[in-house]
Amino acid sequence: MTPKTLSGHRHHIIIGLVVLMCFVALFFVYYKPAVSWLPCPRTELTPDTCKHVCLDVPKMEKAAQFENNCTLNYTMVQQQTADTQSPVLESAQxxxxxxxxxxxxxxxxxxxxxxxxxxxxxxxxxxxxxxxxxxxxxxxxxxxxxxxxxxxxxxxxxxxxxxxxxxxxxxxxxxxxxxxxxxxxxxxxxxxxxxxxxxxxxxPYGRLIEASEEDKKTFQIPTKDKLVCWIVSNWNVNYKRVGYFNELSKYINVEGYGRHFDKYIDQDDYAKVMSSCKFYLSFENSIYKDYMTEKLFNALKYGTVPVVIGPPRVNYEEYIPGDSFIHIDDFGSPQELAEHLKLLDQNQEMYEQYFAWRKYFTVKESPFxxxxxxxxxxxxxxxxxxxxxxxxxxxxxx
Incomplete structure (x- = not known):
């Protein structure tokens, strides 16, 4: 091939390349590509990779617009990703x-x-x-x-x-x-x-549920070395329970614990003290229908007989057996109640009747x-x- 012929071929190639480049340039000017068309997958978008893809587009007016669109799409995808990673949002949606x-x-x-x-x-x-x-x-x-x-x-x-x-x-x-x-x-x-x-x-604060066979076999009335106990910190002379206690304690000894008696006990001691008492004063600070708190259910749980101040007996019996507790309303005065507690202390068979329910039920507390x-x-x-x-x-x- 002569030099003149070779020069002609080169001239045609250059013209073809120029035409091709012009076509590509026009393509990017008038065609607005979708995000999915470029290698910027929605599941792998990051600020750096998305920006890199956008900036590789020829520096033209449409390229600048596309970079803005890409950044916007990344922000939307980032928010969607954060939402799907939240278990709370995922469960709600x-x-x-x-x-x-x-x-x-x-x-x-x-x-x-x-x-x-x-x-x-x-x-x-x-x-x-x-x-x-x-x-x-x-x-x-x-x-x-x-x-x-x-x-x-x-x-x-x-x-x-x-x-x-x-x-x-x-x-x-x-x-x-x-x-x-x-x-x-x-x-x-x-x-x-x-x-x-x-x-x-x-x-409720607690409830009695059917006892398992293991509970029925293992329950025993705890050993007792105290007759009547009360653990109290919230002392208010206007409360009915305070006045009743002051009168009751004239006729029977009550072992007092808690802030009022300057005898603080921790959770471990609480269970030990309560189970060591034959009777426990489950006195509510106020009297309202259905208001039977942990003072009642803890006494039942730890194996003592609750003596209650609260709503009427009939309300208690909607929650617990009538022979599992002693209500102050059953007695004409604190002195009569004291005499009854002393009688039960001298008669073990009568006392054990208050635990007959443990053959069938156990206490379940409500996680507050x-x-x-x-x-x-x-x-x-x-x-x-x-x-x-x-x-x-x-x-x-x-």
Whole structure:
């Protein structure tokens, strides 16, 4: 091939390359590619790789626009990735598992923390996710508010925007005498969770359940070296229990423990002391229907006979056998009660009759806070109806 011919071929190649480059340039000017067309997969986007891909596009007006689009798409993908990595959001948005409910614990009751993953292991309640992350408020199916911890939050709560189907649950285990009212809280809550039987989500302080064969075989009345005991710290001369104790102690010796008696005991000593007493004064600080606290159920659990001040006997017998406790209302005076306790102390057979129930039942305590949150989940799974409490103060304090 002659030099002239070779030069002609080179000339044609150069012209072809120029035409090709012009075509490519025009292509990028007038064609706006989709993100999926470039090697910037949604599942692997990062700020650096996405920016790298965008900047490889020729520096033209459309390239600059594409870089902005790529950055915007990365931000959206990053947010979507964060959402899918959150188990709370995943459970709330999972349309396949309609039985999974998310309950937000607005504040830990009295600062008492519990395991958020223990509804199944502790109570056999499934389909439940608990969280204390307030940023998930708009994703929760239910929100649990502990009355005593709301305090100054009420005005703030009134400003919050709530999903239409979200349930706000008023939770409280104190008696009306020891609970603050919430002026302006009408229509704020949908449900209640309380020791009262007429609350929506009933959680008593304890309950008697069927005893296992092992419990029936192993229970024995603990050895006793004290007649009557009382552990008390909250001393108020206006309480009925204080006046009754002062009169009762004139006729029978009562071993006193707790802050009032300057005899502090820890949890281990608490169980030992209570089980070593023949009778324990399960005196409630206030008297209301269904208000039977750990003072009753701990006495039953640790093998002593509770002597109760609280609601009428008939109310107690809705929860525990009538021959498992002694009610002060059964006696005309503290002196008569003292004489009865002394009689039982001298008659072991009569005394043991108060433990006949242990052949069939055992005590199950309610995990404070945890059971309320888990029962809320359980309720929301089973009930999908409209519900609102129009006047919480009238219901609880009337």
């Amino acid at each position: 999972n349309t396949k598992d309609t039985n999974t409910k998310v309950v937000l614990i607005w504040s830990w009751p009295f600062g008492h923390h519990f395991n958020l993953d223990s509804c199944g292991s502790e109570l056999g309640i499934t389909g439940c996710r608990l969280t204390d992350d307030r940023s998930q408020l708009d994703k929760a199916h239910g929100v649990m508010f502990h009355l005593r911890d709301i305090g100054g939050d009420l005005s703030y709560l009134l400003t919050l925007s709530r999903p239409p189907l979200q349930k706000w649950v008023w939770m409280n285990m104190e008696s009306p005498a020891n609970s603050p009212q919430l002026p302006g809280a009408d229509h704020l809550f949908n449900l209640t969770s309380n020791y009262r039987r007429d609350s929506d989500i009933w959680v 806070g945890l059971e309320h949150a888990c029962r809320i989940c359980e309720y929301l799974n089973k009930n999908h109806n409209f519900r609102v409490f129009t006047n919480i103060n009238q219901w609880y304090w009337s």
